[in-house]
Amino acid sequence: AQSVTQPDIHITVSEGASLELRCNYSYGATPYLFWYVQSPGQGLQLLLKYFSGDTLVQGIKGFEAEFKRSQSSFNLRKPSVHWSDAAEYFCAKGTGTASKLTFGTGTRLQVTL
């Protein structure tokens, strides 16, 4: 079965510090990879996606992610975290299709001032 692993359930960082959220996926043909953010009680907002091409992907709100096929990883990074970034972050993967997704378990980000 296809799977997406987010090893960190909860991460706390100080405002202004850098951030890296980890995501590993089970290898499959033509992986479509996504990062979404969800605020409490809200829907999903797409941060960025990778379909093909440049393995370093830029997204909204200053986020970026790097696709590393050799490590089956798609880690999300941000150089300087803002208090408003506190939320739940989900990594997701589509295999063979970009629309039917398998989600990771999520990482809750807490930002301290």
Place this chain on the structure above:
Amino acid sequence: GAVVSQHPSWVICKSGTSVKIECRSLDFQATTMFWYRQFPKQSLMLMATSNEGSKATYEQGVEKDKFLINHASLTLSTLTVTSAHPEDSSFYICSARLGLMNTEAFFGQGTRLTVV
């Protein structure tokens, strides 16, 4: 951009009743829509794939007679939770695909269902 709207945003219903959730693609035609379920503090789990004009395809473990999905038009899919019970309380999110399989789907804002 592609906008997907869900209605209602939240609903409270009594045990044993049925509740319908709508998922609409507002500015595009969606031949395929997906329904996900999210329990509190958990991830999203795909429930079913809804194709316009045909029967939905349910994921393993999802009761098709309990979660009725109808995709009667290219802009509307509905999820009806029949004979709802408290354990059905959850956050239900739909997504809609604009084009072919290699295109992404766009998510609705979700519906919070509470069964009392």
